[in-house]
Amino acid sequence: MDARGRKGAPELIVNMIAWLADPAHWRGPEGVPAQMLLHLYYCVLSVGVAVVIAVPLGLYIGHTGRGGVFVVGVSNAMRALPTLGLVTALVMFLGLGVVPALAGLVILAVPAVLSGTHAGVRSVPTEAVDAARGMGMTPWQRLWQVELPNALPLLIGGVRSAMLQVVATAAVAAYVGLGGLGRILLGGLAVGEYDQMAVAALLIALLAVFLDGVLAALSRWVVPRGLVLANTATHDGS
Amino acid sequence: MIEELLKFFGSPSNREMVLDALAEHTYLSLVPLLLGFLVALPIGRLAQRVYWLRGMLLGAANVFYTIPSLALYVLIPGLFGWPLLSSNNVVIALTIYTAALLVRPTLDALESVPGHVTAAATAMGYRTGRSFLTVELPLAVPAIASGVRVASVSSISLVSLGALIGTGGLGKLFTDGFQRWYPAQVLIGIVLTVLLALVVDLLLVGLWRLITPWTRAGGRVLPS
Amino acid sequence: MIEFQSVHKQYGNGTVAVQDLSLTVEAGTITVLVGPSGCGKTTLMRMVNRMIDPSSGSVLLDGTDIRERDPARLRRGIGYVIQQAGLFPHRTVLDNVATVPRLFGNSRRDARRRAAELLERVGLPNDLGKRYPVQLSGGQQQRVGVARALAADPPVLLMDEPFSAVDPVVRADLQDELLRLQDELGKTVLFVTHDIDEAIKLGDRVAVLRQGGYLAQYAAPDDLLAEPADDFVTSFVGRDRGYRRLSFLDSQGVCPEQADTIRIGDTSADVPSRAGWVLALDHERRPRGWLLPDATVDGQLTENQLLAGGSLYTEGTSLRGALDAALSAPSGLGVVVDADGAYVGVVTARHVLDLIESRRRSVTTEGAVP
Incomplete structure (x- = not known):
């Protein structure tokens, strides 16, 4: 099949199923399962590093109220950085490897996590923080017992949005010689095999939906029940 | 580095390529922004007015938001039988993305208009459509605006991703520069993408300021 | 004249807000609907401009059933003032007041001229017109709300707890201002409040409603204090009604001595x-x-x-x-x-x-x- 034109949806679906049914596409280090796991690994690792960087920073500026304007400004500017350009540039300056590729994905993930954390801490009702102070909590106790739990819904929202962006963009890793679903996609492009590209695109989409679902479940599990109730109450009331 | 830049821009064909890429990038990011906003507005309004549809519409928006644009760039041509490199693919994919992103902020913004204000409009004899266009929508603008700004930055950055499969825009400077191992070209592409995002953002902020003079009145009561 | 003819309002969830209620509001007077929350006073008032339609019964405005009128047109002819003033935050004070004249199709210039007159009439300085509502105090916002309601010179004015969000001193000023305006304008005013003192001060007639949408008593304020119809009205008008009733005894016979x-x-x-x-x-x-x-x-x-x-x-x-x-x-x-x-x-x-x-x-x- 060439990559320039097709007849439409039914034929596409038939061809995609045919591609998936071929056992050769499921075996070995180039097969679908291996590349999917690799894709997943890149995503979780990049978002994990972004969380380690951005959550403490977001908690700090949210808690102290210092440097907020600056950090939010920088993180908004970071959103504008094109990941493909960033990754190719990093590879050109640092050489091929996992680090430059993943650095690009981390930079992609940081703004969302940072602004989610910051907004989360800022959304904590001032009365609750005042009460915590009035009860004699130390700044650390205030952060751990009051601000962080109350910030969780928006914080996890930030992580979810970072994960979506990273899953969607992790295909660039394959462009600079690494693996992942991008490899299947670009491999299809290289040999003019559109069905293979379409399958890879579909798998990326499914992975995105799956990871978003996992994080949504996580959010339900860790967000304090009182907050969930308070949110639904205000939404019903409006 | 500076020498390299001068050399790069010294070539008329390079200059032309960069300008073409910039123009195409602007088109591919701003048209979906406008279309996505125009799609999200009625959906947000519908979700606000028809309570039982709300959950369904928000759920659908969330699903569409979850689907990566790159996947859509690849799948849309197959579904519609278009060429893989048609710019329509990018426009449609990013329109879906922008609309999905903006439904929730639009709904929240409309919901945040104080009830006593809309009640007053009704009591003074505004019909629903006029109340929406002249009272509710203007008051919702500041809250929708922040959503539109996020969408504009995201789509400008997402257009470049299309270069992976060969679509146009500043992303071409990355793939082309990478293949020719020409770092200056990649850096120029990055700088121009960021500048484009910045300029569009400033224009949007300027536009909001122009159409919402009351938000700058300040919350303090002036002495009479 | 506004006539409620055995109006009844039941909501979808079975709550009855107004219970077969009949009431006549005389033209050119201030009639106050007063009662605790949940007594249906606001529901009753909103029936007049069709913000709420009764489940049964009818409301007549100057003899015509309002259901025959197009809601939007009907409302343009009825002034409406609410608690938070309901001013449009995105329009200047002058344009807020000019709203209804504009809806009636007047030119922007005429509407603004009319608005400027009204601001003066409710006791606001002219240069206030250029400001936005956030730049006004609560009392000033309420005055603008009243001016806006009067802008199209409607014969009927509905006021839904218009003064309850301002402090007591400002509230007293606004009440006096309303009485002064009413002397000049002679509108048919339907006024909702939960404050019995406000009702007695402002009302030519006062309708006391009790929970569930029943009309407990409809009388002139003096009669309300002198002869409360039942225990509910007695407790609602309060303990010192005998003393408060002195407000309605004139000064005839007072003869001051010299100190x-x-x-x-x-x-x-x-x-x-x-x-x-x-x-x-x-x-x-x-x-x-x-x-x-x-x-x-x-x-x-x-x-x-x-x-x-x-x-x-x-x-x-x-x-x-x-x-x-x-x-x-x-x-x-x-x-x-x-x-x-x-x-x-x-x-x-x-x-x-x-x-x-x-x-x-x-x-x-x-x-x-x-």
């Missing part, structure tokens, strides 16, 4: 020799305070040697003020002043009570039912 007076700046030689309370006046004969019996004055009399006076009773107003003046003065002598605030004389509580007693006797002997 000993002294001027600020006089010396001890001028203090009258009698051992009684002495009232100090300023140079425009306005009362400033009292001097204790047998008090001595060091040098010239200054204000800080005086005991603060009680409330002042302005000649010609209701007996409530006269009694209050007597009860609140340290000397037991209520100071009577004229419209300019100048001293006229004093009255005792005994004198006012005798007057009340004699009126009651004359009513009883004439056999009239109060």
Whole structure:
């Protein structure tokens, strides 16, 4: 099949199923399962590093109220950085490897996590923080017992949005010689095999939906029940 | 580095390529922004007015938001039988993305208009459509605006991703520069993408300021 | 004239907001709907401009069933003022007031000219028109709300707890302003409040509603205080209704006596020799305070040697003020002043009570039912 034109949806679906049914596409280090796991690994690792960087920073500026304007400004500017350009540039300056590729994905993930954390801490009702102070909590106790739990819904929202962006963009890793679903996609492009590209695109989409679902479940599990109730109450009331 | 830049821009064909890429990038990011906003507005309004549809519409928006644009760039041509490199693919994919992103902020913004204000409009004899266009929508603008700004930055950055499969825009400077191992070209592409995002953002902020003079009145009561 | 003809409102969830209620609001008067929350007063009011349609029964405006009118057009002809004023935050004060004239299709210039007149009429300075609502105090916003409701010169004005979000001093000002405007304009006003004092102060007629949307009593405020229809109304109008009712007794028969007076700046030689309370006046004969019996004055009399006076009773107003003046003065002598605030004389509580007693006797002997 060439990559320039097709007849439409039914034929596409038939061809995609045919591609998936071929056992050769499921075996070995180039097969679908291996590349999917690799894709997943890149995503979780990049978002994990972004969380380690951005959550403490977001908690700090949210808690102290210092440097907020600056950090939010920088993180908004970071959103504008094109990941493909960033990754190719990093590879050109640092050489091929996992680090430059993943650095690009981390930079992609940081703004969302940072602004989610910051907004989360800022959304904590001032009365609750005042009460915590009035009860004699130390700044650390205030952060751990009051601000962080109350910030969780928006914080996890930030992580979810970072994960979506990273899953969607992790295909660039394959462009600079690494693996992942991008490899299947670009491999299809290289040999003019559109069905293979379409399958890879579909798998990326499914992975995105799956990871978003996992994080949504996580959010339900860790967000304090009182907050969930308070949110639904205000939404019903409006 | 500076020498390299001068050399790069010294070539008329390079200059032309960069300008073409910039123009195409602007088109591919701003048209979906406008279309996505125009799609999200009625959906947000519908979700606000028809309570039982709300959950369904928000759920659908969330699903569409979850689907990566790159996947859509690849799948849309197959579904519609278009060429893989048609710019329509990018426009449609990013329109879906922008609309999905903006439904929730639009709904929240409309919901945040104080009830006593809309009640007053009704009591003074505004019909629903006029109340929406002249009272509710203007008051919702500041809250929708922040959503539109996020969408504009995201789509400008997402257009470049299309270069992976060969679509146009500043992303071409990355793939082309990478293949020719020409770092200056990649850096120029990055700088121009960021500048484009910045300029569009400033224009949007300027536009909001122009159409919402009351938000700058300040919350303090002036002495009479 | 507004007529509610056995209107009934039941919501989808079974809650009854208004229970088969009939009521006639006379043209050119202020009628107050008062009651605790959940008594259906706002629901009843919103039926007039079709913000809520009754489940059964009908509402007539000047004899026409309002269901025959297009809601939007009907509403443009009815002024509406609500608690938070409901001003449009995105329009200047002037454009807020010009809203309804614009809806009627007037040119922007005419609408604004009309709006400027109205701002003046409700006692707001002209340059306020260029501001946005956030730049006004709560009291000013309410005045703008009233101006906006009056802008199209509607014969009917609906006011839904318009003054309950402002502080008591401003509220009293706004109430006086409304009464003054009503003297000039003679609108048919339907006013909703939960504050019985406000109802009694403003209403020509007061309808007391109780939970579940029942009309407990519909009467003039004086009659409401004199003869509450049932236990609910009795407890709702409050404990001191006998005292409050004095607001409706005129001043006929009040005859002030003269007290000993002294001027600020006089010396001890001028203090009258009698051992009684002495009232100090300023140079425009306005009362400033009292001097204790047998008090001595060091040098010239200054204000800080005086005991603060009680409330002042302005000649010609209701007996409530006269009694209050007597009860609140340290000397037991209520100071009577004229419209300019100048001293006229004093009255005792005994004198006012005798007057009340004699009126009651004359009513009883004439056999009239109060």
